[in-house]
Amino acid sequence: MARDKGPAETGTDEVNSGQLRAFIERIERLNEEKKALSEDIKEVYGEAKGNGFDVKIIRKIISIRSQDPDKRSEEETLIDLYLAALGAN
C-alpha cells in the first residue's frame, strides 16, 4: 500500500465502499424517521384544529415554552427600546 490516510483505506479499495454505504444508509434511515415524526406532528396539529384549537397560536405557545425566559425578556427589552427610539422623535 503506497499511502495510508486512515481507516477508510483497506488496501483493497480506494474508499471502503461497504463502510461508506453503511454510513449513508444509516443516515438515510434516520432521516426517514425524522420525516415520519414531522408527519406525526402535522397530524397532531390537524387533530387539535379539528377540536377547535387555533393551530397558529399553539405553535406560538410551543415556541414560547421552548425559549429561554431570560433571552426572551432580553429580546422584549430590545424591541421596546427600538420602538421607543422610533416613537420618541
Place this chain on the structure above:
Amino acid sequence: MARDKGPAETGTDEVNSGQLRAFIERIERLNEEKKALSEDIKEVYGEAKGNGFDVKIIRKIISIRSQDPDKRSEEETLIDLYLAALGAN
C-alpha cells in the same frame, strides 16, 4: 353558552385546558424525538469522519440521492406540460 366554537368548548372553560395541554405535550414530545434523531445523525457523521470519510461529500451524496427521483419526475412533468400546452387548447 353564548357562543360555540366547537368541541374545544366544554361549557366549563373558555378552552379545554386538559385537551390543550395534552396536544401541546404530545407535540413537544415528538419534537424532542426529532431533536434526538438530529443528534444521532450528527453522531453518525462524526463516526464517518473518524473513519476517514469526507463529511461534506457524504452530505452531498445523500442530498442528491434524495433529490434524484424528484428531478426525474420533474422532467417527465415538463414533457407532459409542453404536450398539454401544445395539444390541449
Place this chain on the structure above:
Amino acid sequence: MARDKGPAETGTDEVNSGQLRAFIERIERLNEEKKALSEDIKEVYGEAKGNGFDVKIIRKIISIRSQDPDKRSEEETLIDLYLAALGAN
C-alpha cells in the same frame, strides 16, 4: 380555422408562441427585479448590522409595524388565554 378557443389561437399556431414567449419573458423580468430588491434589502440589513443594530430585532420591528394592530392584539389575547389554560390547572 376549425375551432377557436379564444384569442390565444391565431389560426397559424396551436398556441401563439410569440405571445406565450412574451408573457414568460415579462414575468421572468419582473422576477429578476424582485430578486434584486431582495438583495438590496439584505444589504440594508448588513449595513444596519455594521452600525451596531440587532438585525433580528429590526426584523421583528418591521413585522410588528406591518401587522394590523387589531389582529395583533387578538392574537395576544388568544395566546394569553391558552397560557392561562395551561397554567391554571
Place this chain on the structure above:
Amino acid sequence: MARDKGPAETGTDEVNSGQLRAFIERIERLNEEKKALSEDIKEVYGEAKGNGFDVKIIRKIISIRSQDPDKRSEEETLIDLYLAALGAN
C-alpha cells in the same frame, strides 16, 4: 458613556433613533416595491389567462426554466463528487 457597542451609540441616545428610523424606512420602502412587483406579476398572469393561456402551466414552465441551470450544475457537481470521493483519499 459607560459602554460602547459601536457606531450605533452616539452618547446621546441608547440607540441612534434617526439612523434606526432611516434603516427601517429604507427596508419598508423596498418591501413595498417588492410587493408592487408581486402585484405586477399577478397582473401579467391575469392577462395571459385572458388571452387563453393556462396559468398553471406557465408557472410550471417558468419554474422549470429557472431550475434547469441548477440541475445541470448539480449533475456536474455529482460527477466531480464521486470522482473526488473515489480518487482523493
Place this chain on the structure above:
DNA sequence: GCTACTCGGAAGGCGC
C-alpha cells in the same frame, strides 16, 4: 465570527 445552507412556518394562489 461571519457566511452559506437547510429546515420549518407563514402567506398566497388554485381547485373543489
Place this chain on the structure above:
DNA sequence: GCGCCTTCCGAGTAGC
C-alpha cells in the same frame, strides 16, 4: 367558501 398545495420568508445550524 374552505382546504390543499406551492412558494416565499425567517430562523437556526454547520462550515470556512
